[in-house]
Amino acid sequence: MSDDRRYLMQHLSGLPAAEAMRLVHRYVEAWTDAARSEPQAHRRANAGRRAANRYLKGIRR
Numbered sequence: 001m002s003d004d005r006r007y008l009m010q011h012l013s014g015l016p017a018a019e020a021m022r023l024v025h026r027y028v029e030a031w032t033d034a035a036r037s038e039p040q041a042h043r044r045a046n047a048g049r050r051a052a053n054r055y056l057k058g059i060r061r
Contacts, residue, residue: 007056023059
């Protein structure tokens with residue numbers, strides 16, 4: 001989780017607080033949706049992380 005936190009801080013620093021919180025909520029939604037759709041339990045965390053990071057990278061371009 002500390003890697004996730006560091007990644008988020010890196011991408012969200014400099015944004016207004018309200019905008020950063022909006023993006024964090026959507027990041028969590030993307031993570032949760034992807035993890036829930038992964039049928040193999042041992043792959044869920046990575047599936048969620050990849051989906052959420054892709055979302056954030058797409059938004060911050």
